[in-house]
Amino acid sequence: MANGRYGSVVSEVIAERYRLVEALGEGGMGRVWQARDELLGRDVALKELVLPRGLPEAEIRDLRERAIREARAIARVSHPHVVRIYDVIHDGGSPWIVMELVIGRSLFEAVRDDGAMPPERVAGIGLDILAALRAAHRAGVLHRDVKPANVLLSDDGRVVLTDFGLAATTGDSGMTSTGIVLGSPSYLAPERALDEEITAASDLWSLGATLYAAVEGRPPYDKSSPMATLAALATQPPRPPEQAGVMQPVLAGLLRKEPAERIGADEAEELLRAAAGGVAGVLTPLPAKPTVVKQVETVEVPAPRKPSRNRVAWWVGSAAVLLLAAVIAGRPVLSDAGAEEVAAPPSAGVGAGVEQQSSDPGSPAPSVPVPSGSAPLSAPSATNAPGVTATTALAVAPTATTANPATTTTTTAAGAAEQPAAAVGSPVQNMQTGTCLQMDTGSGAIIMWTCNGTDAQKFDVRSDGSLRVMGRCVRILGNGNGGRVGTGACDGSTAAQWDLNSSFDLVNLEVVKCADVPDGSSADGVALQVWECSGTGNQKWRH
Incomplete structure (x- = not known):
């Protein structure tokens, strides 16, 4: 023995x-x-x-x-x-x-002893590991434990993927029947943390996490305990890399949470080859997300028990209310940049004898854009119908905007130009596109625009969770994926509360979704949306 x-x-x-x-x-x-x-x-x-x-x-x-x-x-x-x-x-x-x-050091030992590696060197290592994984996948075998400790850097310069002790045939589970996860939590694919089906995409995610650790000196998920790491893996995006350089596109593609959205071996190889040559490749964007527009609801205004004789009563017949709601509901709440907007002319009887109230008297009433080719909306006329007093803000269409919507003012139904509040704060810039959040002062929409330091790009994060621009609060206009973002009254609701967290996500607290630049477009006028947090660069922000 x-x-x-x-x-x-x-x-x-x-x-x-x-x-x-x-x-x-x-x-x-x-x-x-x-x-x-x-x-x-x-x-x-x-x-x-x-x-x-x-x-x-x-x-x-x-x-x-x-x-x-x-x-x-x-x-x-x-x-x-x-x-x-x-x-x-x-x-x-x-x-x-x-x-x-194999005589040499593991990638883990090399990073531990010498620190993070240059992106070009990491890209070359990544190409060799990817080639090893492709050979295994062709044989119908998944590695399931790709991590820096299982990548050997031999003294003769060879890169070797080792420790296939946890390897499984395609479709096998990543968890034992007693619930013990097989593998290292910091390098597990999210679907493995959720005990979902394991595919070749799971190995590719672990490859991305391994290369992330090599170029950053730490894994994308590294909590105080394995359970905390698994919880973060399943619910949070990875922390944005700071030293990735030309490796950033391939890391972003490999570390997408959804296996179906993750890049495949062919695209990963193309991006790694570009990075090894010192060039940042172009990551294929995710498919276009459908735009979700919030519909306008009609709410009946109850009559007070004791109407005031000092007020002029205002009545809108039910047929007129339904007609106006149908017209508004059939149009986008926020127009895309570049769409023609037409000012609504004041209607007789509006502005005198009508009491207009808002939950935030200091905030202007939000305006409703009118798409190109549509007739302007007219405000309802007042009638002397005793017994009903309406306390509501009257929405009107904005004036036509110039090429830069930051220079636009809003015209109210009374015909007076509305002056925005003084600007306080600093720009909010997207890390991927380089463009900044901007309020379209004509429609109130939050759009993306080339950073220029104008007042409409100065955002103030308040202690109450609100994000303000020119005296108005940024708020979501739709609860689902693709919901647009606009501005309105600062009423303390969660729809107008945001958290710019340590992972550089700008999260709305009502729907717990991230501010998202659709398709990572850097064009001026792209409407900001909210989407499920994915950890991609088009959801990362600097303020």
Whole structure:
């Protein structure tokens, strides 16, 4: 049973064939030694499968059998960047895997000892790992544990993907029947944290996390405990890289949470080749997201019990209300930049004898844009119908805008130009497009525009969670994905509350969705939307 200074850990079956030379490491599901194959006269790496404690006997047997079956499958993968497996020995109920010995350091050790690597160097390593994964995937085998510790940088310059001890055939689960996750939490794909189907895209996500760690010096998810890391992985976007440089596009594509949206091996290779040459490739944008427009609801205004004699009553017949609501509901709440907007002429009877109130007297009433080719909306006329007093703000269409909507003023129904409040704050810039948030002072919409320092681009983050521009509060106009963003009264509602968090996400607190530049477009006039937080650059903001 004894084998030198390793005592009785190696049985006679192993000791008769292999002489242990040096311990190479222990972690995860295996313990590895450098050994000498006495029969063939070559140095090898000898790995014993180490199982988590407390597993039922049936599950232990299943893991042992799986390790043997899958190690033999990997032995059929012949590729210069895949560690070669020579044999599997089933001894004393535990499998021992005999592998090629690679002399050098792991990627983890290199980053730990020397710090983060240059992006071009990381891109070259990524190309070799990707080639190894493609060879394994062609054989129908998923690695499931791609991480810096399993990437070997040999002394002769070769990059080798090793430790296929957790490898699985396509479609296998990433979790044991008792709920123990197999793999390193910081490098698991989100779908694995949720125990969903594992595919080749899962290995590609782990590749992205590995390259992220190499270029940043830390993984994209690294919490204080494995459970906290898994929770963040399932619910939060990865932290934006700061040193990625030309690697940024490929990292963004590989670390997309949804497997169906993640880039494939072909595009990853193209982007890595560009990065290895010192050029940032162009990431294929996600498919266009449908625009969701909030519909206008008609609310009946109840009559007070004791109408005031000092007020002129205002009545709008139910047919007129329904007609006006139908006209408004059939149009976008916020017009796209460049659409023609027509001012509504004042209507007789409006402005005198009509009481207009707002929850925020200091905020102007929001305006309603009129698309090109449509007739302007007219405000309803007042009638002397006693018994009903309406306390409402009257929405009117804005004036026509100039090429830069920041220079536009709004004309009210009474015909007077409305002066915006003094600007306070600083620009909010998107990290991917480089464009800034801007209020279209004609329609109140929040759009993207070339950063120019105008008042309409000065946003103030308040302690109450509001985000203000020129005295108005930024608020969502739709609850679903693709909902537009505009401005309105500062009423303290969650629709007008935002959190610019440490991950550089601008999150609306009512729907818990991120401010999103559609398709990452850098064009002027693109309407801001809210979308499920994905961690992509078009959802990252500087303020």
